[in-house]
Amino acid sequence: MEKVEVNQGDLQYMEYDELSRELHVHFKNGDYVIYYEVFKLDYVGLLSSNDYNGFFKERIEPRFPSKTIH
Template sequence: MEMTELNDGNIKSIGYDEMTRELHVRFENGDYLIYYEVFKIDYVGIFTSDNMSKYFEERIQTRYPFKTINNA
């Protein structure tokens, strides 16, 4: 899976796996989280939003289960 650099707010990069519907997010502080069952429209919405961090906080962080892979 390819990660896309965002450098927007506290998000460093994200990647999306369409087969598993997993959204991988690396934060500036080094945290790496995987969000599960993420709809593709929400992933695409990050890039079309005027404020990527706000979109992520409102549409992804609060709606999808996640697992922390590692911490800084």
């Protein structure tokens, strides 16, 4: 998985696994959440956005199942 630093809003960095379609998101507050069934198109859209935090909150967070890792 490729690690991408974003440091915007609540987001610190993320990793995407294309084979399993998992988006691993690390938040500035220490939370770590895995989003499942994320299409590559959505991930590419996120990285192409000028507002990572806004795109994430609108297009990723509410649309895909997730699990918080403690």
